[in-house]
Amino acid sequence: MAYEDILPRLARPSRYLGGETGSVKKDPAAVELSIALAFPDVYEVGMSHLGFAILYRILNERSWIAAERVYAPWADLESELRRAGEPLRSLETERPLAQFDILGFTLQYELSYTNILMMLDLGGVPRRRQERGAHHPLVVVGGPCAYNPEPLADFFDCALIGDGEEALVELCEAVRASRAAGEGREALLDRLCCIEGVYVPAHFTVAYQADGRIAALDSLRADRPRVRRRFLADLDAAAFPTAPVVPTMNTVHDRVAVEIARGCTRGCRFCQAGYIYRPVRERSPRQVLDIVEKSLAASGHEEVSLLSLSSGDYACIEPLLKNLMGRFAESRVAVSLPSLRVGSLTPELMEQIKKVRKTGFTLAPEAGSERLRQVINKGISAEDLVDTTRIAFGLGWRVVKLYFMLGLPTETDADLEAIIELAARVKKSGKGSQGGADVNVSVSTFVPKAHTPFQWEAQIGIAETRRRQELLREGLRARKLRMKWHAAEMSFLEGVFARGDRRLGAVISRAVDLGCRFDGWNDCFDFARWQQAFADCGMDAEWYLRARGADEILPWDHIDCGIPKTFFLRERRQALAGAATPDCREGACTGCGICDFEELRLRLCDPRKLEEQVPAPGGAACTAAPGEEQRCRLRLRLAKIGKGRFIGHLEFMSLFHRAVRRAGLPVRYSQGFHPHPRISFSEALPHGMESEAEIIDLDLAAPVSVAEAVTRLNTCLPEGFRVREGALLDWRNASPSASIEGTVYRFELPDAAPPDLPKRMAAFLKAAEVPSLRLKKGQPTPVDLRPGVTDLEVSDGGLLLTLAKGSPLPVVAHLLGCDEARVRDLPGRKIGVIFRPGPQAP
Structure with a gap:
């Protein structure tokens, strides 16, 4: 069974289509090695992850490797696959996961662990590494959670610790060499463990004391007592x-x-990323500009995000932003800095960001009181925060988001009250600004992470988390402030696995058997099932939230992040003393031990090497017409066929907007606060229906030949979409919705079609009213099907239906005496439109 046969029954089939612009599809017979890059969450989450995209491109640049993608299937697809006995497949070639040589999972979040086992099950790959033979894929994991991969140690063959750009290619080369040598699985693992950054759990043994603590954590190889993380210099x-x-x-x-820098020197003591990605390595602004220009041209996106753990700390941030605005503001490209530190956000930066449109404005004070910010080494003051938000509100931002944590070490209720007071001060800082000011407060529960100064600290339990959340909710509500928070049970479970050991593998496996999936999603998380899993395995989850002794063997002690325990212990003492550790970017070395001061060192770009202004590139979409007399309207007839029919209407609109930008057509933009391209579409198609007559109008700032426009667009449209023809009209012509008088649909008649169908059709057309019931928001609602139907005809085994407005599905269902779900399974297609009199048609 092909995926295409399952897609009509799914709520979001566009998650599973593949064929996107920029995707790489190779002939499996033409490559030596295949790897499925697996993201244990849905497509829309995984496609937003930059590391995944980097590895996909690096691997596919090598002619001998085929890298494909697979994302966690939502419950509806999982159910359909199990019912049909079909395996989970990749997007590019729809190959079952079990047929790949390597299956690589990224570990971004502890609550995605159950999805990994579910994907292994659906892919036909045994869960446990001991159960796999030479013909099974090598299961590899990586990402930030791989710095304590022990809860999953039973399920993967090896982990890649640290930066993957070079190490993953070396791993693939080792697998290729091992296969050429005819080696078995054990010999392959021996080969892999010699690659710096690769951890093989089968090469380590763990012994436990009677009280549950680790008694010994030993390597079976004397030459590899620890696994040092891999870094990109x-x-x-x-x-x-x-x-x-x-x-x-x-x-x-x-x-x-675009990743402008990797690593952070701020030293926030709760932040795992701030330690495991050290030292700071900045990408040169020239390369950033080049990447942005090429990526915008290739993608058609209208926003650029400059990514870093602290984007505002990038040494060239102001001249870089100025150059980006100089190049792309005319093309309506906005720039966002999603990770900003209060002290690094200047009025000049905010002025640049708002030039096109105001992207999100989020700041993370983390703690409300000055005392607790000293404990966590945050290094900002309340005055800095309030001054920054006052400027933002003054520059036109209407909403500021603030992120805090509760449950930090040494926290008291006074510190929580300080969150309320600080958020209220921020809101007050916008008083009097035009349009008003609002503040959204988001509060997460502190989870101690491995390889941080707080890795020994206790995590508060569920009851205490709820108490502190309620204290904040009530206090913020009294100040008319909104609060978002993480479910206490989710944070509890995250804490268990963040510092867990190998014994938790049995719990994860049992939880999957009980139906746990997508545990990071509120509407999917079922804590009762997890409680049952722990009970069935005879384990106490709360034991893992306890404080750890400074001399205790930790489950991740064999993973070397490059920073010694002695430094973390010193930072822990500094925290409890309320003493700050300075940023080594601005002062003396803090002695964390990560740099060798030769290859591995702090690498900052030089702002003096970047010109102040770079001319805008050619070919950008126009935003204004040089003269009204040049305005015209390009009307297109587009086909939406094959898998393209499963793209929803809003998704199709976004897809087409990006194709127009890639094609470089001179589309006009609306005026106002958020300008939009002047592109008009005909009404939405029913879900899953093909079309040969999607009518789209482009309001152009200058004439473009029809042939050129059609050619450009067809080069830029993904699989399943094709412009059939076009016509240039006067720009004053009505929009598609106002120009179309009727729409013609064709449905293949089933073998079981009513024999009296012609009589039913004639009676329908003669009737003044055809009452029926339709489900609206789950409730049967009376409707009249007769209005809008202008013609019915049977021709060549198909039912032709002409509508002035509305959906054809309920009409066809009525005529065939079935429900709409059955009609959706019939091959149906929009075959044409009828225009009102005048120069309308392409």
């Missing part, structure tokens, strides 16, 4: 995707993402 020397895969649906972060 120079970002400029690393490959970066400039022709990104452009999603066919709206994703969590729908934009061009």
Whole structure:
């Protein structure tokens, strides 16, 4: 059974289509090695992850490797696959996961662990590494959670610790060499463990004391007592995707993402990323500009996100932003800095950001009181925060988002009250600004993470989390402030697995058997099932939230992040003393031990090497017409066929907007606060229906020949979409919705069609009213099907239906005496439109 046969029954089939612009599809017979890059969450989340995109591009640049993608299937697809006995497949070639040589999972979040086992099950790959033979894929994991991979140690063959750009290619080369040598699985693992950064759990043994603590954590190889993380010394020397895969649906972060720096020197003591990604390595602004220009041209996106753990700390941030605005503001490209530190956000930066449109404005004070910010080494003051938000409100921002944590070490209720007071001060800082000011407060529960100064601290339990959340909710509500929070049970479980050991593998496996999936999603998380899993395995989950002794063996002690325990212990003492550790970017070395001051060192770009202004590139979409007399309207007839029919209407609109930008057509933009391209579409198609007559109007600032426009667009449209023809009209012509008098649909008649169908059709057309019931929001609602139907005809085994307005599905269902679900399974197609008199048609 093909995926295409299952897609009509899914709520979001566009998650599983593949064929996107920028995707790479290779002939499996023409490559030596295949790897499925697996993201244990849905498509719209995974497609927003930059690391995944980087590895996809790096691997596919090698002719001998085929890298394909697979994302966690939502419950509806999982159910359909199990019912049909079909395996989970990749997007590019629809190959079952069990047929790949390597299956690589990224570990971004502890609550995605159950999805990994579910994907292994659906892919036909045994869960446990001991159960796999030579013909099974090598299961590899990586990402930030791989710095304590022990809860999953039973399920993967090896983990890649640290930066993956070079190490993953070396791993693939080792697998290729091992296969050429005819080696078995054990010999392959021996070969892999010699690659720096690769951890093989089968090469380590763990013993436990009677009280549950670890008694010994030993390597079976004397030459490899610990696994040191892999690092990339120079970002400029690393490959970066400039022709990104452009999603066919709206994703969590729908934009061009460019990593401008990796690592952070701020030293926030709760932040795992701030330690495991040290030292800071900045990408040169020239390379950033080049990546942005090529990526925008290849993708058609209208926003660029400059990614870093602290984007505002990038040494060239102001001249870089000025150059980006100089190049792309005319093309309506906005720039966002999603990770900003209060002290690094200047009025000049905010002025640049708002030039096109105001992207999100989020700041993370983390703690409300000065005392607790000293404990966590945050290094900002309340005055800094309030001054920054006052400027933002003054520059036109209406909403500021503030992120805090509760449950930090040494926290008291007074510290929580300080969150309320600080948020109220921020809101007050916008008083009197035009349009008003609002503040959204988001509060997460502190989870101690491995390889941080707080890795020994206790995590508060569920009851205490709820108490502190309620204290904040009530206090913020009294100040008319909104609060978002993480479910206490989710944070509890995250804490268990963040510092867990190998014994938790049995719990994860049992939880999957009980139906746990997508545990990071509120509407999917079922804590009762997890409680049952722990009970069935005879384990106490709360034991894992306890404080750890300074001399205790930790489950991740064999993973070397490059920073010694002695430094973390010193930072822990500094925290409890309320003493700050300075930023080594601005002062003396703090002695964390990560740098060798030769290859691995702090690498900052030089602002003096970047010109102040770079001319805008050619070929950008126009935003204004040089003269009204040049305005015209390009009307297109587009086909939406094959898998393209499963793209929803809003997703199709976004997809087409990006194709127009890639094609460089001079589309006009609306005026106002958020300008939009003047592109008009005909009404939405029913879900899953093909079309040969999607009518789209483009309001152009200058004439473009029809042939050129059609050619350009067809080069830029993804699989399943094709412009059939076009026509240039006067720009004053009515929009498609106002120009179309009727729409013609054709449905293949089933073998079981009513024999009296012609009589039913005649009676329908003669009737003044055809009452029926339709489900609206789950409730049967009376409707009249007769209005809008102008013609019915049977021709060549198909039912032709002409509508002035509305959906054809209930009419066809009525005529065939079946429900709408059955009609959706019939091959149906929009075959034409009827225009009102005048020069309308392409």
